[in-house]
Amino acid sequence: GAGVSQTPSNKVTEKGKYVELRCDPISGHTALYWYRQSLGQGPEFLIYFQGTGAADDSGLPNDRFFAVRPEGSVSTLKIQRTERGDSAVYLCASSSKPSTDTQYFGPGTRLTVL
């Protein structure tokens, strides 16, 4: 398919472990967003990439969270020393242009920290 894909779909880890979440955007989309969605809440902005660079990372909650997009396509969200409060669905979205253009969301990765 041509949509945004995210892997894994589910990730269960133990407190203190390191996890990586992957996002494959729609081919040709230069803008890529990461969001976190807790149960009963709307998506919470984490970070936005325009090309390879992080244009806005003001939503990352602390320095345990880091994201990269080295070739301007696939992005990886990395979480160090996971905590139970990190449990949520992590959504990725891409668009051909930022802001006013349609963001296409992936199905998300459900992260559970035990």
Added chain:
Amino acid sequence: TQLLEQSPQFLSIQEGENLTVYCNSSSVFSSLQWYRQEPGEGPVLLVTVVTGGEVKKLKRLTFQFGDARKDSSLHITAAQTGDTGLYLCAGASETSYDKVIFGPGTSLSVIP
């Protein structure tokens, strides 16, 4: 900090009824979007409104952007079971237009 509030939080109606959900903020947004999200999936964009006072129709759905660009409403006529889902509004900031802020959503259940 820009915040979006949505009401009601939960709504359960019979098939065929009409409903309106609201999205409010104390901040002005350059544009506002409505999404629908189903369980286990990402949000899907329904509409973007840009101009204050703008009204857009999408089949049985009518979206309105407030004159001051601080609020919006979504009206559904003759709801169907397929309308069930989480309805999210999201605003693009006038100052940081690349970042979209989402409201908490209205969870709609349409009962046959």
